[in-house]
Amino acid sequence: MVIVQTEELGPCRKRLRIEVSADQVTQVRKEIVQQFSRAARLPGFRPGKAPTLLVEKQFQKEIDDELQKALVTRALREGIQKQQIDVVRVLGTEEVRYLDGLSFSFAALVDCAPVFALPDYSKTTLPRTETEVSKEEIDQALGKLLEARATFTDAGNRPLAEGDYAVVHYEGTIEGRPVKELYPAAGILAGAQDQWLLVKPGVFVPGFPEAILGMEVGQTRTFSVLFPEDWFFEPLRGKAVEYSVTLSAIKERHVPSLSDALAKEIAGTDQSGLLSMVQSAVETEKKRTARQAQSNHILNTLLRSVEFPLPESLVNEETENAVREIIAENQERGVPFATLEEKKNEIFSNARRLAVQRVKLRFLIDRIAKNESIAVTDEQLSGAVASLARRQNLPPRQFVQRISRESLESLKRQLLLEKVMDFLIEKAKVASV
Template structure:
């Protein structure tokens, strides 16, 4: 096999491969014999068909199979011969092939980047110390109390903490709010809508203006939509609501006692508190570990620079763009506004994609050097967990994964996780106080 290599740029090469006539003839002979052995032809016993009859009947199919087989065998051997590490599947073109002649083809291949691994052991990172206080547990218990809230109709004015059941219509600049924000129909009109009368609920400033109202009373409520409002088209605008109070409901929270604890399947209040503490500790430890991993990745990214395969960066960029667009649409931003920002969106997505791809190559190279591998059992366990999470038969999930190269993604996720676990163990960790404890 003769191979010539031409550099087309960073991470891109052109391979020209030629197989000699002997290799081509041998492949034709092998494939033709297989057809003779298994072909079903009228009036001919299986395995007894003459070669000429086989060629007349299946010639084009044999040619195609020989060509496919020769190229699929020759391409990886050419990579190995030239010590080229391909990053993606090649573009095969300029194929010259036929009986009685050599096989020639060209393969444009994007290669894995060439770089020296930076020092990756002993990276300095900061990890927030996890401390769960009694106050943290109390806050979590209050969340559980909220889940068990009862409601009682009361014949009195609305006060803070009540549930106001209201009918309302909203306008902006004298027109229905949906004219300004088409996706915000729920902000335009509602019947029997429950609003908890506490600051920050619904639209800022709305619930405070309901205080003192009685059932059956009507009132005009004026609001200013804040800069971080969920519907971007309404940011900075003023809204006017005509509100009718239908009912006032008082919230009845259960007492935190032994009976309350048993309603959650625990033996006692002490054990419920202990379980909450353990859950909070596990959650914060997980967040602290993710923060350490992010620091490790950022440190590695800053230590080395190299070119990357364009197609992989582009594919990742498209994925990031898709996620950004989906997020903006969910926030109610119209397609026209997104289209106006497309250049900025693409630029931000491309920068993020480059970091992701760069991190992928770095972590994979570390995995190679340290002998980190993924076992089939680990992939199977991950698939089983996914099937349970999605409440899907495992065979159906396996089929879906096979159709979209999902097993490759799972392998990559597990490998990256194992490498980051390794790097975290090797890092120089400085424990620091938690910046903002959360329940």
């Protein structure tokens, strides 16, 4: 028999004091001793034939350790069921008391799912989104497709003009010191060899394309540019960099005209077929963007419509995940680690806010799914796994072996979110014009 007492430590945290009767302790210990007896190999006895008393004496510590693990696992599970607690995380055990032949007791700290009233999610009003595709959008998409097939030729003996592609060698300095030494993560902002650059305002560093206009092949020019205060690479914000640039070549770009031959090369069809494919792709992307906007609107509405406490352990775990994401994203943008270290408090604060939203949304989605009997089937999860495996050119079984249990659970949660969003979007009303 298991006796459970619950102590409230906070809105989502409890201490469970659990006692297991002496009879049950004796029964569990007997089972564990039998397991040890079957596996024991003692001198002078065939495997599994050693006397029980000898096995208990030889493996007393191991038996006691295994007994405590088994009792905690079984009693905690039974205690949670008895108290009907929705536990999201077991934080640990404490105050373990056990004497041979007597009852076993311990306390367990647990975080529980919050109790809250769901907002009325059946009457959400969505902003109207335009999904009809215009001719201009199709032409723009087709233009990008043709631009990807562009060819380049030398411009000949003439000055560099807007619209050209300049092949340049350049190096930046700040007060005489090379940028690449001051900021190793600056990349092409510090300098480059044989760098191709479209000569057009707004491309690359502000003021750089304008400063090289009129240059001739073989010429070197020195000029200074001032980086904007909102520049993506923080160390260069507001700083003046002097560039020394040598023009190696001037290239002209030639975008091909659409033809049946080119359409066949691109997509194995004629001009009409390619246009249809482009239109379909634009329509699909526009619908995807519209649905994402609707999803974001619903999620933001849900998050604003109700407040409830959150399990601290889940928020802390999600905060750690968010911090790693923010740091990785900034490092990809070239922000030095030293700069990130200086802003660690700001990063943590932003990560914490993001974590609170994610954990809150998780409980909202889970409750709506339960209310509406929405679930992810094994077939749907297997299909998603197979799709991810195909993207990595791996057999599904091998892909599953490579990913963690947490990753699989995260995928399942993402599928549930998508199914709930499908349901909410279908239920929602679209605002009139």
